[in-house]
Amino acid sequence: MAKRNQFSAFFSFDGRTRRLDWWLIGIGLAVVQAALGVVLGRLLLGSWGWLQMENTQGAAWLSFALMLLFIWPQTALSMRRAHDRDKSGWLVLVSSALALTQGIAMLAAPDFMSAPMVPPFSVWDIPRHLLTSASLVIGFWLLVTLGFLDGTPGPNRYGQSPKGIGQKNYVSPAVD
Secondary structure, X not given: OOOOOHHHHOOOOOOOOOHHXXXXXXXXXXXXXXXXXXXXXXXXXXXXXXXXXXXXXXXXHHHHHHHHHHHHHHHHHHHHHHHHOOOOOHHXXXXXXXXXXXXXXXXXXXXXXXXXXXXXXXXXHHHHHHHHHHHHHHXXXXXXXXXXXXXXXXXXXXXXXXXXXXXXXXXXOOOO
């Protein structure tokens, strides 16, 4: 199999990603996304990001645009991490779909995510809380399984181990 360059690896759903790379690249993507949000918020909306946002609808559009920009590499990264655990990654796709749904709902009904849960209740309250609850449960599950559990040692149905375990020229680390 030909080795792909690192830039195309950001967008590929094929192969496996080890846990350390998942954390480092994931944190890096989040930092870049937040920094872009702050800078673009200042340039486009006249405030320092979401800290002093008077234009909440503009902030919602900016958040959604950044989510669209980053959702593919974040989903691909998590999918490859799921592959390292010998899982199909369908839960990663469900999580991304929930995030997109929440983003669209935030644009369609600005009070969808921010309205308090007090009487009189809005027509949006039940779907909002179901969507938020599903996102939290799936997100927590993915955090535990992708972020803390080790991958499959050796090759699996998604490829060779990203750690090199199970390959012909693999040398085990020295043990004291």
